[in-house]
Amino acid sequence: xxxxxxxxxxxxxxxxxxxxxxxxxxxxxxxxxxxxxxxxxxxxxxxxxxxxxxxxxxxxxxxxxxxxxxxxxxxxxxxxxxxxxxxxxxxxxxxxxxxxxxxxxxxxxxxxxxxxxxxxxxxxxxxxxxxxxxxxxxxxxxxxxxxxxxxxxxxxxxxxxxxxxxxxxxxxxxxxxxxxxxxxxxxxxxxxxxxxxxxxxxxxxxxxxxxxxxxxxxxxxxxxxxxxxxxxxxxx
Numbered sequence: 001x002x003x004x005x006x007x008x009x010x011x012x013x014x015x016x017x018x019x020x021x022x023x024x025x026x027x028x029x030x031x032x033x034x035x036x037x038x039x040x041x042x043x044x045x046x047x048x049x050x051x052x053x054x055x056x057x058x059x060x061x062x063x064x065x066x067x068x069x070x071x072x073x074x075x076x077x078x079x080x081x082x083x084x085x086x087x088x089x090x091x092x093x094x095x096x097x098x099x100x101x102x103x104x105x106x107x108x109x110x111x112x113x114x115x116x117x118x119x120x121x122x123x124x125x126x127x128x129x130x131x132x133x134x135x136x137x138x139x140x141x142x143x144x145x146x147x148x149x150x151x152x153x154x155x156x157x158x159x160x161x162x163x164x165x166x167x168x169x170x171x172x173x174x175x176x177x178x179x180x181x182x183x184x185x186x187x188x189x190x191x192x193x194x195x196x197x198x199x200x201x202x203x204x205x206x207x208x209x210x211x212x213x214x215x216x217x218x219x220x221x222x223x224x225x226x227x228x229x230x231x232x233x234x235x236x
Contacts, residue, residue, distance in 0.1 A: 006077045006087050009037035009232075011225060013088030013138035017130040019224040030228050033085075034235060053182055054195060055104035059091060060176055061163070062102055062153050062206070069094050075177070080142045083222065085229040090139040091151075098147035098210065099139040103132060106195050110154050110203070117150055117209040125150075125209075126217075137221055140213045149210040154197045156205045 011019065011033060018029040036043055056074075063072050070092045080086040092100035105113060116128040126133045136148035155163055166172050167183040186194065197205055 004077050004089075006079060007089075008040075008042050009033050010079075010085045010087045011228060013086075013090070013135045013142065014131070016086070016088075016138045016221065016225070017134035019228050020134060020220060021130070026224070026228060030231050033232055037232075050185060050189075051106050051195065053178075054186060055102075056176055057167070057173075057178060057183070057186070058104045058153060058155070058163075059102055060172065061155075061166070062104075062151060063092065065206070066092065066100075069097075070100065071095065078142050080225075081144070083141075083225050083229065085232060086138065086142065086225050088135070088139045088142045090143065092149075093143060094145075096145060098145050098149050099136065099143055100149040100151055101132065101136050101139065102151045102153065104153050104195060107154075110152060110195065113150075114152050114203055114207045117152065117207060120209060120211075122211055122214060134221065137213055137217050141218060141221065146213060147210060148213050149208060152207040154195050154203075154205055156197050156199045156201075157191050158199050159205070160191050160194075160196060 011029070015029060018025045020026075032043055059074060060072075063070065071094070073090045073093045075089075077087050077089045090099040091102040094100070103109075103113060113129055113132065116125045119125070122133070132150065136150060140146070140148045164187065167187050168180070170180065173179060173183065197203060
């Protein structure tokens, strides 16, 4: 993803929450994107943690259990049709209807995010998990759809036999641009060392919350991006 030219020097959905945060956070983000434009490359080095690898691996498993109509979009970065400096890569898309963002967090963040989603209160979710919330809003704007969906998954321990079997299947890994080498260290970990849920957990393994994107948030994000774009283009 760091080699994706469209993401270099442009604001991305995964970090756009920084533009609606404090003035200092916005200024820092704008400066980072200015650096990328001068460098001609991403300022990131592409380090990938085991938790990120775990989440990427599980994405297809979640997709395979979603209803018909969803498309996987993790390989495609899209640009906003009017705000050219805003780009994003959504996980799943139901064309014309909604974008979906999947998170396979480690236990603490999983519990926090699911607890927020269970309130079904977008203001509360926005306050507690701004990064995830604004990512959904941004990608919905880019794709021109009215609804967003948060999906959070942590497999039950009873699923792990099947999941470990999938770690060995190259055809499965290839669809996620992964290799058996990517799975090696994960395969050595015990279930308790991976983000898994006991079968008797009070949380469900798969949690989905769909909502209408608030018009006021579209207006706010559009304003913030336009302001940031002006500063970015002026080299500030």
